[in-house]
Amino acid sequence: MSEPEATARQETAVTSDAIDSPLLVVDGLRKEFGGVVAVDGATFSVAEGSLTGLIGPNGAGKSTTFNCITGIHEPTGGRVTFDGQSITGLPPYTLANRGLVRTFQIARELSEMTVLENVMLAPGGQVGESVIRSVTPGLRGDVIEAETAVRDRAWETLEFFEIDHLAHENAGNLSGGQRKLLEMARVLMTDPEMILLDEPLAGVNPTLEEKLLERIHELRREQGLTFLLVEHDMDVIMNNCEHIIVMHQGSVLAEGDAETIKSDERVLEAYLGGDV
């Protein structure tokens, strides 16, 4: 099947699927690096409060799509809308302050800072981030008060992810799995509405994987957070995501629930690279 046809079908599919309240809408997203087209007109949306999976073979453009949505890369074309407002090409810090945050494929802990410092960094709009307020004796009271609140919340968050025993450890000393937990704890401290998870389970043992997924479901249930998840483990995606987007060669190949995706021949073709 040719690409344009697939895209056309996809667009109709999205409109007919009629996601009730899309929180994130990606429309015709395009990103070129020199002559290479990494993302070629990707179009999809993510419903509020959902756990949506984004899958695709290596080189399908998943990570580049993530980077374009979260402002790490500026898209060459297309539109991204979050919560009804255009966020195309906005810098990462603006997006984070609006409630759209991400984790990284390879955990990027701030290694020479303690676990607690890593987590306490994250909350937005901290009064103590103003130099004047942090230094001037009279104004410092507010800073101390806010810091105490941030500290208490940081301990709670670390307890939630069961890494509180590592609080005073430098983040660089953590194991791979603990770093993934730390990343989750950190983005959670920003008070997000939506979290983009870039392969959060890669290199994580089954027990920890279970724990992470449990946390994700709990956050959805209790705080109504929306998740977009890139993952290579098919079972995880099929078992946990109610909506799945399949990317192939820079555009969206198929979209739907696990049953739809499993029975979609084009998806099997894309993954196995031939007739099935």
Next chain:
Amino acid sequence: MSAVDTVRNRLDALPDVGLVVAFIASIWAVMLVLAIAVGGANWANLAAGFIGSVTVLIGGYAILALALNLQWGYTGLFNIGIAGFMAVGAYTTAVLTAPTDPAAGAVPGLGLPLWVGLIGGMAMAAIIGGLAALPALRLKADYLAIVTVAFSEIIRLIVNWDGLAEVSLLGVPIGTGGATGISFKSANQVASTFINGVGQPLVAAMEGVGVSGPNLANLTYGILLLLVVAASYWVLARITNSPFGRVLKAIREDETVTQSLGKDTRLFKIKTFMIGCALMGLAGVLFRGQAGYISPQQFRPTITFYVFAALIIGGSGSNTGSIIGAATFSGLLFYLPARLGENVSLGGTRAPGNIIDAVAGLGSLDPLPLLAYTISNVSTLRFVLIGVVLIYIIQNQPDGLLGHRNEPATSVSLDRPQSGSGGEADE
């Protein structure tokens, strides 16, 4: 267990203020012992001279190391234009405070009070620092380094330029003095006036034991400079031990992550760079311009590398370490060897004229020529010593003397709040 480890363990046991005071006091003690050993009847005056000079050096380098620690140690901003920002501060103060009716041949200034000049100098250094940081913000760390070193040389060449030696600005004659330099209100003079006024009884008592007036004034100035260091330390400790400081550390570790967590890192970098440059400008006046005279020669790039050496020895990322590093570098590696070389001689052995003759003595198992040569050339050879110490530290203690310590970037105690369940992490 290396020598550095031993020193480290001893240092770790002390609280920070005690640590710094003890460290500087022991350098003073070394100077005192040296003065008594070589000074004879004149030991008291010699000791005052040594201690005064070493204190001024420690004070100057401590301010510079603290400023660099904020920029490089905390934020990872690689500023190798320190000399240039010192020059901006010093020259601005000089132009603001130089007398309007100078001696023949000198350059006139605006004749403002010294404190106005100091504030002006710091402000101008901050502004120029901000300008230097602007184009570099979009670039990676290495490019900031190139921009700053270029800035610093441009500044030195501008103040060295004849065209600005004496100009008329809106009818007011001012200028930089070009290559001949410029004289202005001396900060040293303030200390001298102070000690000869309020401290008159002390001056008389010290003269009784043979300490000359200028030496005592210089020592007073050194101590005043240490007060400036204390004030800078206080401000910087509050800046770094705060949510602001936490963002700075995060920028050093991974700027993309910091942005992804909602921090506009550009603003933080600019502010940090400006604060650091303001302090460097202050050091430019109080340290290089202490005697009320500056010339472009005093702002060569070498001083930039001395400050880096001091910070690496002390441990980048630690404010206390910055001061300890500055004291170690300027007192023990820079000043002490030079004084030893001047004042220690090996009885009858004359120093050979060159290194070949010096080493030749070893052939007949006579180490004295080499030793004598080393002592008489120590002011040159100390740079070899500094190099050896740097290589040793970078290889064996890359964190410096105190850089391994965690000075958590927060304004409050980080212990688990009372309500939390047990199982406190061990420390």
